[in-house]
Amino acid sequence: MGLKTESDSAMQWFALRVTYGRELKLQSLLREQGIETFIPMKNIIKTSDGKTGLASVPAINNLIFAYSAKNTLNDWIKLEGETSMTRFIWDKNTREPIVVPQRQMEDFIKVSESGCEDLVYLSEVSPKLREGQRVKVISGPFAGIEGTVVRIRQSRRVLVELPGLMAVATAYIQKERLAIKP
Numbered sequence: 001m002g003l004k005t006e007s008d009s010a011m012q013w014f015a016l017r018v019t020y021g022r023e024l025k026l027q028s029l030l031r032e033q034g035i036e037t038f039i040p041m042k043n044i045i046k047t048s049d050g051k052t053g054l055a056s057v058p059a060i061n062n063l064i065f066a067y068s069a070k071n072t073l074n075d076w077i078k079l080e081g082e083t084s085m086t087r088f089i090w091d092k093n094t095r096e097p098i099v100v101p102q103r104q105m106e107d108f109i110k111v112s113e114s115g116c117e118d119l120v121y122l123s124e125v126s127p128k129l130r131e132g133q134r135v136k137v138i139s140g141p142f143a144g145i146e147g148t149v150v151r152i153r154q155s156r157r158v159l160v161e162l163p164g165l166m167a168v169a170t171a172y173i174q175k176e177r178l179a180i181k182p
Helices: 023-032 070-083 102-112
Strands: 011-018 036-038 041-048 051-058 063-069 086-088 120-122 134-137 146-152 155-162 166-169 178-180
Touching: 011 023, 011 070, 011 102, 023 036, 023 063, 036 102, 063 070, 070 086, 102 146, 102 155, 102 166
Parallel strands: none
Antiparallel strands: 011 063, 011 086, 036 063, 041 051, 120 166, 134 146, 134 178, 146 155, 155 166
16 A cells, blocks of 8 residues: 555545436536536527537536545545546656646636537647737636637637636637736
C-alpha cells in the first residue's frame, strides 16, 4: 500500500469516467454521500410517444466531475468493487488521477451553466487553438471567466480548457467585452 500524502485528503476537483452512460445515477449516489459533483448538460429536442420536447442530457458522455478528497473517492470506488461504474481519469505523465484546478473548474462550470445554446465542447484541443491571446471577459454573461480567444464556426469565442481532458468554448463574444491578460 502506498504512502498517504497531504493531497490524498485535500479537497480537489477530480475527473471521473463513468460506464454505460450512468452519469446521473452516479451523481445522485455521490450527492447522497455529501460529495459535490458537476456534469455539463445540454438541451436536445427529443421525441417520445409522438410528443416533441426539450430534454437535458449530459454534454459529454461518461464524464463527471467530483469535488472531494482523493482518499474519499478511492474508498468509494473500492466499495463498489468489481462492478464499479466509476474510474479516475489518469494523467499519463504523472500516473496520478487528473485534478482540475479550482479556477479553471469554476470558469468551466460558469460557461457550461450559462444557458447559451451555442457552446462548443471539444474533446481535444489542438495546439493551434492554444496559441490565441489570453483574456478575461469583463462584461456580459461570461464576465469573470479567463481563457484563450479562438475562432470556431467563424466567430470569436473564449476557450476554457481543462488540461488533459477537454475544453468548452463560449458563444460569440464582442471584442469590447475582453481584457487582455498579461
